[in-house]
Amino acid sequence: MTDKLNSGSIETIMKETRAFPPSKSFTDQAHINDSDSYQKIWKDSQKHPEKFWEKEALSLYWHEKWHTTHEWKEPFSKWFLGGKINVSYNCLDRHLPERKDKLAFIWEGEDGSVRKFTYQDLYEEVSQLANAMETELHLKAGDTAAIYMPLIPEAVIAMLACARIGVAHSIVFAGFSATSLKDRIQDAECKVVFTADIGFRRGQVLDLIKTVREATTECPSVVKTILLRRDSLTTLAPKEIDWEKLTTKQSRQHTAQPFDSEHPLFYLYTSGTTGKPKGIVHSSGGYLVGTSVTTKWVFDLKEEDIYWCTADIGWITGHSYVVYGPLSNGATSVIYEGGPLHPHPGRVWEIIDKHQVTILYTAPTAIRAFMRAGDEYPQKYRLNSLRLLGSVGEPINPEAWIWYHQQIGKGRCPIVDTWWQTETGSILIAPIPGVTTLKPGSATKPFPGIVADIVNEEGHSCAANEGGYLIIRHPWPSMLRTIHKNPERFKEQYWSKFKGMYFTGDGAHRDEEGYFWIKGRVDDVINVSGHRLGTMEIESALVSHPRVAEAAVVGRPDELKGQSIVAFVIPRDSKEKINTQSLQQELKTHVAKEIGSLARPDEIIFTKILPKTRSGKIMRRFLKDLAAGKEISGDTTTLENPGLIELIKS
Ligand code: WT7
Numbered sequence: 001m002t003d004k005l006n007s008g009s010i011e012t013i014m015k016e017t018r019a020f021p022p023s024k025s026f027t028d029q030a031h032i033n034d035s036d037s038y039q040k041i042w043k044d045s046q047k048h049p050e051k052f053w054e055k056e057a058l059s060l061y062w063h064e065k066w067h068t069t070h071e072w073k074e075p076f077s078k079w080f081l082g083g084k085i086n087v088s089y090n091c092l093d094r095h096l097p098e099r100k101d102k103l104a105f106i107w108e109g110e111d112g113s114v115r116k117f118t119y120q121d122l123y124e125e126v127s128q129l130a131n132a133m134e135t136e137l138h139l140k141a142g143d144t145a146a147i148y149m150p151l152i153p154e155a156v157i158a159m160l161a162c163a164r165i166g167v168a169h170s171i172v173f174a175g176f177s178a179t180s181l182k183d184r185i186q187d188a189e190c191k192v193v194f195t196a197d198i199g200f201r202r203g204q205v206l207d208l209i210k211t212v213r214e215a216t217t218e219c220p221s222v223v224k225t226i227l228l229r230r231d232s233l234t235t236l237a238p239k240e241i242d243w244e245k246l247t248t249k250q251s252r253q254h255t256a257q258p259f260d261s262e263h264p265l266f267y268l269y270t271s272g273t274t275g276k277p278k279g280i281v282h283s284s285g286g287y288l289v290g291t292s293v294t295t296k297w298v299f300d301l302k303e304e305d306i307y308w309c310t311a312d313i314g315w316i317t318g319h320s321y322v323v324y325g326p327l328s329n330g331a332t333s334v335i336y337e338g339g340p341l342h343p344h345p346g347r348v349w350e351i352i353d354k355h356q357v358t359i360l361y362t363a364p365t366a367i368r369a370f371m372r373a374g375d376e377y378p379q380k381y382r383l384n385s386l387r388l389l390g391s392v393g394e395p396i397n398p399e400a401w402i403w404y405h406q407q408i409g410k411g412r413c414p415i416v417d418t419w420w421q422t423e424t425g426s427i428l429i430a431p432i433p434g435v436t437t438l439k440p441g442s443a444t445k446p447f448p449g450i451v452a453d454i455v456n457e458e459g460h461s462c463a464a465n466e467g468g469y470l471i472i473r474h475p476w477p478s479m480l481r482t483i484h485k486n487p488e489r490f491k492e493q494y495w496s497k498f499k500g501m502y503f504t505g506d507g508a509h510r511d512e513e514g515y516f517w518i519k520g521r522v523d524d525v526i527n528v529s530g531h532r533l534g535t536m537e538i539e540s541a542l543v544s545h546p547r548v549a550e551a552a553v554v555g556r557p558d559e560l561k562g563q564s565i566v567a568f569v570i571p572r573d574s575k576e577k578i579n580t581q582s583l584q585q586e587l588k589t590h591v592a593k594e595i596g597s598l599a600r601p602d603e604i605i606f607t608k609i610l611p612k613t614r615s616g617k618i619m620r621r622f623l624k625d626l627a628a629g630k631e632i633s634g635d636t637t638t639l640e641n642p643g644l645i646e647l648i649k650s
Pocket of ligand 1: 420531
């Protein structure tokens with residue numbers, strides 16, 4: 001493991017790159033701009049995290065205030081006990097009347113069409129759907145609803161309507177296959193599915209309802225599918241209700257009921273090291289406190305900002321920084337349904353120019369794609385409205401950071417590199433733009449109230465520049481509460497490697513100034529274009545194909561995607577001559593069908609054997625090196641077969 005933790009050239013990169021102190025022009029206007037008082041808040045928050053969170057929680061509306069800030073029965077954490085809150089109320093009603101005519105969302109489609117929703121509009125649409133859910137669908141607090149939708153305002157409306165009546169939503173990214181959708185619906189026992197007939201991406205029409213119909217044939221818990229018809233020719237199948245018809249006669253007012261602070265707001269399935277994706281459970285009160293305060297501080301959010309987080313609501317970034325964080329702060333957000341480079345490579349810059357976006361939050365993989373497309377595209381548009389840039393999802397390489405800073409931010413805009421996870425609910429490590437000196441490639445320092453550390457194999461704090469495991473020492477409000485139906489796995493995954501510490505699964509080091517440099521996963525989770533996948537999931541999909549005997553999947557460093565997927569496969573008929581080309585295609589399509597096209601392997605290597613230990617465990621370390629075209633390093637004496645692999649060529 002140590003080679004994994006100390007590898008990489010981050011130390012050298014760090015020494016080569018400059019530091020960027022906060023600029024005077026930005027700092028003068030920033031919410032938090034007094035370094036000394038910020039340092040005091042930060043230091044106090046490290047000693048007394050609860051005090052920090054307690055104070056921040058007061059900026060939300062509580063139907064009833066909590067009596068106990070935090071209860072910790074390791075590994076189960078509860079926050080704001082006794083508090084009663086409604087997340088939807090905090091995102092909508094609280095802003096009426098003073099922000100009633102303020103835009104909540106500006107939606108843009110790939111074809112350039114635009115729809116705008118004020119806070120009043122959003123409140124009314126959410127109320128209509130919430131009323132219909134209660135009176136027509138008989139849904140109640142404690143039920144679960146699946147959402148399988150494109151990035152359109154109705155998806156957000158469905159989320160807020162669920163939150164409003166205490167129904168936990170489980171959003172499945174609309175690129176996942178019918179099998180993946182079915183597994184998630186079954187695990188969460190969803191009673192209804194919200195969907196649209198079609199979605200649009202890169203000039204293609206996505207047949208979403210086909211996937212939903214295929215998935216729900218094996219989902220007995222589902223009583224109704226609520227179908228938003230974007231194409232007037234779509235007809236309804238049994239058990240489907242037309243969205244429009246369901247909501248149109250409903251009252252445009254709805255009184256939000258308070259729920260317990262710990263009431264589950266949503267489940268979100270994400271990949272782990274083993275088994276099927278796990279249902280991460282998030283709370284109401286603690287989650288909203290975390291997302292709300294980080295949105296305000298990390299993005300220096302102001303009343304007049306036009307904020308654009310490019311994530312899809314199918315991922316945690318969409319939950320926290322498209323919906324709950326911005327709306328709880330009364331922000332105006334842009335959402336865009338479509339490919340970021342479609343129909344032309346300047347699409348994102350065109351949208352920024354058109355809607356005068358001031359804050360852009362996107363992923364390194366997208367930044368690298370924009371970089372590759374060429375500087376002429378951002379240069380065609382006015383980007384002077386931008387004042388802050390953000391990055392999330394994977395380590396940002398300093399080259400991409402510098403390009404983003406110069407070509408997009410024109411040297412004016414701070415870049416906030418934000419480290420967090422589906423499990424953490426909100427940003428845990430990131431700069432505070434008015435006070436933090438930035439270093440390209442570093443997520444800088446923990447947010448106030450977050451007690452992070454880097455430890456070695458024995459669980460002791462690492463020295464400066466020594467590689468180790470990133471851990472969190474103290475629970476925080478937006479922390480996952482458990483894994484749905486699997487508290488054992490929750491314990492095992494996050495709380496068993498080091499006693500009393502939350503194990504993130506990431507490797508990192510800290511420099512002499514206490515800056516965190518995150519290197520990426522140390523487990524069998526891979527990060528492809530900012531999307532998290534388990535190598536085991538892809539292996540299971542591969543071995544479910546009749547022609548596959550064994551499979552081992554690894555990530556290979558990829559300039560554009562961060563990592564690409566390489567599969568080593570032992571075919572069943574390995575003794576016969578096989579057409580590797582056509583089998584490769586067949587297996588790629590099979591994985592895309594089983595999981596979704598985001599899991600489609602980039603390369604499949606056919607072999608007669610796989611390197612295994614005496615106990616039969618696949619030695620992934622060697623496969624990783626092989627896939628990356630590196631010399632095989634390290635100790636091979638535990639290998640059963642010194643030949644490692646034996647390629648099959650056709
Ligand atoms: C994993 C979590 C957080 C929302 C999107 C991904 C990696 C995330 C950074 C960053 C370095 C990062 C980590 C983490 N990651 N942000 N700024 N720098 N690595 O959420 O799908 O749960 O993935 O993404 O490896 O563990 P996720």
